[in-house]
Amino acid sequence: MPTTSATSQSRSQSGSSSISIPQTAAAGGVTITQPPQTATSYFKIAQNNLVTFGWNMTSVLVEPTSLTVSAQCDNGNTYPVGPTDGIIEGDATQVVWDVYSWQQSHSNNPLPQGTCTLMICDERGYGASRLGGYMNPNSQLTFAFYTxxxxxxxxxxxxxxxCDHGFAAYASNPTFVTLSATVLVVFLSGFQLLRNAARAV
Structure with missing residues (x-):
């Protein structure tokens, strides 16, 4: 089978190793595992409330040297995710973000109360071309912050x-007023019918 040659840097050795990639190899990718993508996740910006993003890599034959993780938010700003300015090891499968600490130390560029998109790419950047065996950038996860x-x-x-404030709360309720009026009308109508019946006898 024809192959192409790709070179990746190994973190366990000082040199580089050559990896043969089949020409038919699919582009690698990232599958988000945390949080679930069944619905938009809302993260509270509060002390000791850490946000964890997790993922698995699929069809990645050339291990990235590093990953860049960022949050692109609807206020037009992009924020580095995690404790290392958004750059983590290439074989990482999760990142933990202390959003409260970020908020406290970046008052000039605070996280918005709104929707963001998680962006993950390798050292080639978000605009990297699709190549067989290499990780393709991912921007499939949408989440939101609130304070x-x-x-x-x-x-x-x-x-x-x-809360219940006693009779005054009920008396000012439109439903209570309507129900009271209905009961009163029924009572008066019944009383009038009884009077008419008594006169007829």
Whole structure:
């Protein structure tokens, strides 16, 4: 079978090794394993709330020297993912991102409360051509960030808008008013019928 030759750098040795790749080899890729892609995942930007992205590589014959992981968000900004400015080992299968720490140390470029796309590529960059055996860039995962509301003590004027405040809450409810009026009409109508029946007798 005809083959082409590709060279990749091995991290375990100081030299490089030659890898023969069949001309019919498919382009490699990344399959996201965490979080699930069945629905958009929402990540809370809060202390000790770490975000983990995981993946598997498929049909990759030439192991990348490094991977670049970033989040391209709908505010137009792109953010490096993880503790090492988005650049991780080529054989990594996950990255853990402390989004709260990022938010605290990058107040001039905060993460948005909105939707982002996870971008993963090898050392060739996001615009690399599709080549058999090499990892193709991935941008299939969409996720979102949100920031929880700050705690407001009752002494500062906080009020529960869905709590039971007694009869006043029911009396101001349109459903309660309508039901009360209906019961009153039925009662008065029945009373009038009884009076008419008594007169007829």
């Amino acid at each position: 929880p509301q700050a705690y407001t003590p009752i002494s500062s004027g906080w009020e529960c808008t869905v």
